[in-house]
Amino acid sequence: SYELTQPPSVSVSPGQTARITCSGDALPNQYAYWYHQKPGQAPVLAIYKDTERPSGIPERFSGSTSGTTATLTISGVQAEDESDYYCQSADSSGTKVFGGGTKLTVL
Amino acid sequence: QVQLQESGPGLVKPSETLSLTCTVSGGSVNRGSYYWTWIRQPPGKGLEWIGNIYYSGSTKYNPALKSRLTISVDKSKSQFSLQLTSVTAADTAVYYCAREVRLLNYIDSWGQGALVTVSA
Numbered sequence: 001s002y003e004l005t006q007p008p009s010v011s012v013s014p015g016q017t018a019r020i021t022c023s024g025d026a027l028p029n030q031y032a033y034w035y036h037q038k039p040g041q042a043p044v045l046a047i048y049k050d051t052e053r054p055s056g057i058p059e060r061f062s063g064s065t066s067g068t069t070a071t072l073t074i075s076g077v078q079a080e081d082e083s084d085y086y087c088q089s090a091d092s093s094g095t096k097v098f099g100g101g102t103k104l105t106v107l
Numbered sequence: 108q109v110q111l112q113e114s115g116p117g118l119v120k121p122s123e124t125l126s127l128t129c130t131v132s133g134g135s136v137n138r139g140s141y142y143w144t145w146i147r148q149p150p151g152k153g154l155e156w157i158g159n160i161y162y163s164g165s166t167k168y169n170p171a172l173k174s175r176l177t178i179s180v181d182k183s184k185s186q187f188s189l190q191l192t193s194v195t196a197a198d199t200a201v202y203y204c205a206r207e208v209r210l211l212n213y214i215d216s217w218g219q220g221a222l223v224t225v226s227a
Contacts, residue, residue: 001170033213035154042203042217043154049211086154090212095167098146101153 002026002091004099011105018074020102022087025068030090032070034063036083037101043086047072074104082106109134111204113221119198120227125191129204129218136185137162142207143187144214145178147200155200159207160187194225 004024012018022032032050035043045054047063050070060075070089074081087099115127129143136143145157158168160178168176172191180187191198202223206216 045213048213096156098154098156
């Protein structure tokens with residue numbers, strides 16, 4: 001089955017830039033989506049269609065792709081950005097899949 | 108504003124069938140703009156996409172669960188449902204129902220989640 005691979009954890013200091021990667025063979029042909037999730041809460045969409053930011057998501061959040069890797073970048077990380085981040089995409093049949101998740105720690 | 112609410116037993120015995128219903132309020136499942144989706148999250152672990160259903164009844168399932176899974180929709184009650192047969196402890200999770208925007212392919216609304224524990 002199709003898999004998306006994320007690093008289990010990323011740590012940054014406040015004000016620095018955090019980059020969370022997501023690797024998958026189908027990403028050159030399928031969009032990547034990013035969600036963040038705080039403990040005990042449902043996920044929230046952060047980026048859609050590789051680079052688009054929904055209303056209400058701060059401008060410091062951005063998305064990019066290169067080949068088989070999608071990247072979520074958070075510029076000027078704030079303490080409130082500490083969260084779990086999940087990438088999501090689809091295979092060629094439209095079956096959806098989530099990455100394993102990355103815990104972002106703000107030091 | 109649409110709201111989704113999961114309901115169903117919080118405890119299921121091994122080998123039995125897990126059944127959950129999602130009630131949609133403030134919107135209708137009888138609209139072509141959305142897929143109605145189930146996602147689960149085992150305690151302390153990541154998200155797993157279970158499957159979705161279109162208002163027409165067309166479904167897509169996670170291949171790993173397909174042999175045990177049925178997702179259905181009841182337009183008259185504005186509900187959609189999940190049935191997972193032959194459950195084991197590995198099916199213990201928080202189950203979320205959600206609404207996926209069809210043309211943009213992202214989830215814009217989630218239920219609060221329902222913990223289902225599989226245990227004798």
